[in-house]
Amino acid sequence: MLDRTQTLRASPAKRWLFAIVAFALALAARLWLDARLPPGFPYLTFFPAVILTTFFVGLAPGIAVGIASFFAAWYFFIAPAGSFELNGPAIVALAFFVAIVTVDVLLIHWMHVALDRLKREQMVSHRHAEERDVLFKEMQHRVSNNLAVVSALLNAQKRALPEGEAATALAQAATRVNLVARMQRDLYDPAHQTLDFPAYLKALGPDILEAMDARHVTYHADVAAIDVSSDMAVPLGLIATELISNSIEHAFADKRQGRIDVELSEVDAASGSYLLRVSDDGPGWPEAFKPDTSRNLGMRIVVSLAQQIGGQFSYHNDGGAVSSLAFRIDGRKA
Numbered sequence: 001m002l003d004r005t006q007t008l009r010a011s012p013a014k015r016w017l018f019a020i021v022a023f024a025l026a027l028a029a030r031l032w033l034d035a036r037l038p039p040g041f042p043y044l045t046f047f048p049a050v051i052l053t054t055f056f057v058g059l060a061p062g063i064a065v066g067i068a069s070f071f072a073a074w075y076f077f078i079a080p081a082g083s084f085e086l087n088g089p090a091i092v093a094l095a096f097f098v099a100i101v102t103v104d105v106l107l108i109h110w111m112h113v114a115l116d117r118l119k120r121e122q123m124v125s126h127r128h129a130e131e132r133d134v135l136f137k138e139m140q141h142r143v144s145n146n147l148a149v150v151s152a153l154l155n156a157q158k159r160a161l162p163e164g165e166a167a168t169a170l171a172q173a174a175t176r177v178n179l180v181a182r183m184q185r186d187l188y189d190p191a192h193q194t195l196d197f198p199a200y201l202k203a204l205g206p207d208i209l210e211a212m213d214a215r216h217v218t219y220h221a222d223v224a225a226i227d228v229s230s231d232m233a234v235p236l237g238l239i240a241t242e243l244i245s246n247s248i249e250h251a252f253a254d255k256r257q258g259r260i261d262v263e264l265s266e267v268d269a270a271s272g273s274y275l276l277r278v279s280d281d282g283p284g285w286p287e288a289f290k291p292d293t294s295r296n297l298g299m300r301i302v303v304s305l306a307q308q309i310g311g312q313f314s315y316h317n318d319g320g321a322v323s324s325l326a327f328r329i330d331g332r333k334a
Contacts, residue, residue, distance in 0.1 A: 005112070006119075009058045019061035022049040023068050030077065042077035043069065043097050050101050054108040062108070066101045073097065147181035155211065168249060169297075175211045175245060195233040198223035201262055204237070205244055214248045216257050223264035226274060228329060235305040236276070236327070242298040243278035243323045251282020251321060258282060267326065276325040284317035291315065 008014050026049035033044065046069035054062025075082065078090050154174035161167040198221075205219035228236060244260060252258045260280045267273040291299035291313070302323075306313040311327035 005056050006116075008056055009112075015057040015061050016064075018057045019053050019065050022053045023065045023072075025049070026065075026069065027072055027076075030073075034077065039079075042073040042093060043100075046073055046097075047100065047104070051104050051108065054105050058112065059105065059109045062105050066105060069101075070094065070097060145181075147177050151175075151178035151181060171212050175208055175241060178207070178211065194227040194229055197226050197228040197233065197236065198264060200233075200237065201240060201264060204240060205260065205262060208241060208244050209248065212245065212248050214252065216255050217248055217252050218257075218259045219244075219262070220259065221262045221264075223262070224266045224274070226264065226266075226329065232309055232327075232329060235309045236325075239302050239305050239311075239325055240276065240278065242302045246296070246298050246323075247278065247280040247282065247321060251280040272329045274327055274329065276327070277322065278324075279318070279320055279322040281320040284319075284321050285315055289315075 008018060026045040030042075030045040037044070046065075050062055050066045050069060053065045071084075074084060074090070074094060078093055151174045154170050154177065157170055161170065201223050202221045205221060209215065209217055209219055240262065244262070247260050251260075258281050260278065263275075263277040263279075265275050265277070267275050292303045294300065302325075303313055305311075306325055306327075309327055310333040311325050313323070313325050315321065315323045
């Protein structure tokens, strides 16, 4: 309704046509009711006409209808009818009408002024929000591109080195940087604050296999539907990356054929508990292996990130190395 009043108030022809029709209807209704009403009530139909005109088409037409109603009621319905004679009762009635109409018109006008100001402020805020989003996206795009360049440089440096720990370390570093770059694009957008983690996990394995030149390894993902917030997605993505990379590096270091399975299953829907499981068909974990004290940087990263998100990390052997992370999507302790 308020939007419609702005449309009417924007057209001078519609505004004054509305005012003329409103006054004519009010006068006709009052003349028709005159024989049916007891003495008095000279402004019975004119008050609604003034109020509705001011509300729908603005201040000037409302004042015009108020003035026309003032003289019409004075001439036709205030004794002695058919004249503009002033007496005590007429002065009281006219003063009453002027006071009431003035208050009504001013209140409605101030309401329109406040609403128009609010609409302008909303438009300005919306424009600023759009500008902020554009700048934010541009900044995130540049950050993501810069990270991708760093990842490419690390990969180029890895190819210049002979096979060994240094080349492996550079490959892992490039994979980590590339992971953060991808998540930068997917997550840090005001319109997308959650990540389709199953789709991400399905695409993650092939990317890591390609980055680590592990074409001899096959990757299979069986993941439940889950949307993860940006606060949880980056740690979970890094944990999955480290576990997959660890399997490639240690379970299939001799370039033998093998398989890596990633499973994401719902443990308890009520509490939002999930289990991420990464397994391979390699030789398994060494005896007395402890990830938090290992020289393996990737496993220490896994333990640290699991603690950060309140997850519980565990590992065992079952036809190969099996790593499990129990976590809750709200970030509380699993």
